[in-house]
Amino acid sequence: MSIDPFIELRNVSFAYGERLILKNINLTIPRGKLVAVMGGSGSGKTTLLRLISGQFRAKHGEVIVDGKNVGAMNQRELFEHRRRMGLLFQFGALFTDLTVFENIAFPIREHTRLPEAMIRDLVTLKLNAVGLRGTQDLMPAELSGGMARRIALARAIALDPALMLYDEPFTGLDPISLGVIAHLIKKLNDALGTTAIMVTHDVHTSLDIVDHVYFVSNGEIVAEGTPDEVRASPSPWVHQFVYGEADGPVHFAFPAKTRLEEDLGLGQGGHHA
Amino acid sequence: MLDFLFAPLRKLGHMTINAIWRLGYISRFLVALLAASGQSVRRFSLVIREVYFAGVLSLIIIVVSGLFVGMVLGLQGYNTLARFGSSDALGAMVALALLRELGPVLAALLFASRSGSAMTAEIGLMKATEQLDAMNMMAVNPLARVIAPRFWAGVISMPVLAALFNVMGIFGGYLVGVVMIGIDEGTYWSQTRNAVDLHYDIVNGLVKSLFFGIAVTLIAVFEGHEATPTAAGVSAATTRTVVTSALVILALDFILTAFMF
Numbered sequence A: 001m002s003i004d005p006f007i008e009l010r011n012v013s014f015a016y017g018e019r020l021i022l023k024n025i026n027l028t029i030p031r032g033k034l035v036a037v038m039g040g041s042g043s044g045k046t047t048l049l050r051l052i053s054g055q056f057r058a059k060h061g062e063v064i065v066d067g068k069n070v071g072a073m074n075q076r077e078l079f080e081h082r083r084r085m086g087l088l089f090q091f092g093a094l095f096t097d098l099t100v101f102e103n104i105a106f107p108i109r110e111h112t113r114l115p116e117a118m119i120r121d122l123v124t125l126k127l128n129a130v131g132l133r134g135t136q137d138l139m140p141a142e143l144s145g146g147m148a149r150r151i152a153l154a155r156a157i158a159l160d161p162a163l164m165l166y167d168e169p170f171t172g173l174d175p176i177s178l179g180v181i182a183h184l185i186k187k188l189n190d191a192l193g194t195t196a197i198m199v200t201h202d203v204h205t206s207l208d209i210v211d212h213v214y215f216v217s218n219g220e221i222v223a224e225g226t227p228d229e230v231r232a233s234p235s236p237w238v239h240q241f242v243y244g245e246a247d248g249p250v251h252f253a254f255p256a257k258t259r260l261e262e263d264l265g266l267g268q269g270g271h272h273a
Numbered sequence B: 001m002l003d004f005l006f007a008p009l010r011k012l013g014h015m016t017i018n019a020i021w022r023l024g025y026i027s028r029f030l031v032a033l034l035a036a037s038g039q040s041v042r043r044f045s046l047v048i049r050e051v052y053f054a055g056v057l058s059l060i061i062i063v064v065s066g067l068f069v070g071m072v073l074g075l076q077g078y079n080t081l082a083r084f085g086s087s088d089a090l091g092a093m094v095a096l097a098l099l100r101e102l103g104p105v106l107a108a109l110l111f112a113s114r115s116g117s118a119m120t121a122e123i124g125l126m127k128a129t130e131q132l133d134a135m136n137m138m139a140v141n142p143l144a145r146v147i148a149p150r151f152w153a154g155v156i157s158m159p160v161l162a163a164l165f166n167v168m169g170i171f172g173g174y175l176v177g178v179v180m181i182g183i184d185e186g187t188y189w190s191q192t193r194n195a196v197d198l199h200y201d202i203v204n205g206l207v208k209s210l211f212f213g214i215a216v217t218l219i220a221v222f223e224g225h226e227a228t229p230t231a232a233g234v235s236a237a238t239t240r241t242v243v244t245s246a247l248v249i250l251a252l253d254f255i256l257t258a259f260m261f
Helices: A045-053 A075-083 A100-111 A116-129 A145-156 A175-192 A203-209 A227-231 A236-243 B003-035 B038-042 B044-054 B056-083 B087-128 B131-137 B142-181 B185-195 B198-225 B231-260
Strands: A005-016 A019-030 A034-038 A060-065 A085-088 A163-167 A195-200 A212-217 A220-225
Touching: A005 A045, A005 A195, A019 A045, A019 A060, A019 A195, A019 A212, A019 A220, A034 A045, A034 A175, A034 A203, A045 A060, A045 A085, A045 A163, A045 A195, A075 A085, A085 A145, A085 B131, A100 A116, A100 A145, A116 A145, A145 A175, A163 A175, A175 A195, A175 A203, A195 A203, A203 A227, A203 A236, A212 A227, A212 A236, A220 A227, A220 A236, A227 A236, B003 B142, B003 B198, B038 B044, B038 B142, B044 B056, B044 B087, B044 B142, B056 B087, B056 B142, B087 B131, B087 B142, B087 B185, B087 B198, B087 B231, B131 B142, B142 B185, B142 B198, B198 B231
Parallel strands: A034 A195, A034 A212, A085 A163, A163 A195
Antiparallel strands: A005 A019, A005 A060, A212 A220
């Protein structure tokens, strides 16, 4: 795709025990780009994020982030790697015993020795960036789902990461909150020059903001392209996914072993007596 | 064919292996916990915060229970001692029973059901809502930041709570013996002072509660950390904390008593 790759997956496979989740994945994400990985539930896309963050190690192949092999890192190097990375969890994962302010200040306090006044300024700026200045004294339980997601985003970017990972950032949000989060993700990506990878199955919102899309199905990359290429894709699979059609290459019906007539007792002999 | 004979045997074997495996697992957890405790020393405010939740908020139940246990001891002790004409020894009896046994054991049981269960539930829920994962992803070790401060807070709080329980119990015995029944105040206190030895009774009692504090808090944080991250999993872990703690406290008490007295 480009000359300056920030993330590279080379022939990556991953399995939970015997069950193969990812098969021979090859993927490149250039520096500064926003890339979406799409696929149905259980297709292995969250596993992909966990390989990049170093929570899982690939069974085969290499996961290279900024020139370093994540699979070969020890605990200290892994923490060093994560310090330059932000992850937005599906449901935010805010610390419920800390205020909004302390949540955002958490990574700053843990990793820097900045004076209190500077921490306050940094947190205020992050809150302002997500449009929630004034909520600093609230507890996470007092926030709506959309607000909590924005606070989690502010916390994820507290240390200005070079890499942002978004795990299903649009799940369970109302249309307005969804639009706000999508706008913020795009804006932050542009403003900070962060490389970002977003795992999602929200097609239309994602296609509006990302630079490139990978489609994952059954642990394999089945298609890729820019949003325009994807919309015009001749692949029936991509067409079904993008336009949300109930039947297509992915069947609507479970492949039952018996026919409906048999299950209802409507065989050749007619209705049971 | 002989399955009905072997099935219980197999189950027993499985349970034994499982118990030993769990013991090994919790020992490894303790070692990892101790290795990650540096931050608890450097940032002692983290521990202080947890001492508030585990210790200070347990004060009311400890104080009230201690008082009532002492008062009941006073009543029962007086009835029995009076039969042998030695009701003057009431103070000594109440104090010794509390300092050696009842104080450390009952305070630990109360601590396990109040603070231990709360710790398990809190850590379990933090796990279920991905807060521990989030911490890990922010390059912060949850063992150092969440688990170790709670562990040390429990270890610090337990002997202090047990001491407080003893004081309240002795005061309860005084209320019943002297104020209610009318034993001579001077006799009550001098009997108590003569009978109680600082090292033999008080220090040994506190050492017991230190062991109980380590055991209860370790079980509590371990069960929370290892809880299945679902509502049912956290609830089961909380129950296990209380049940295991109670059994361990009583078993440890027997062993420690055998060595100490």
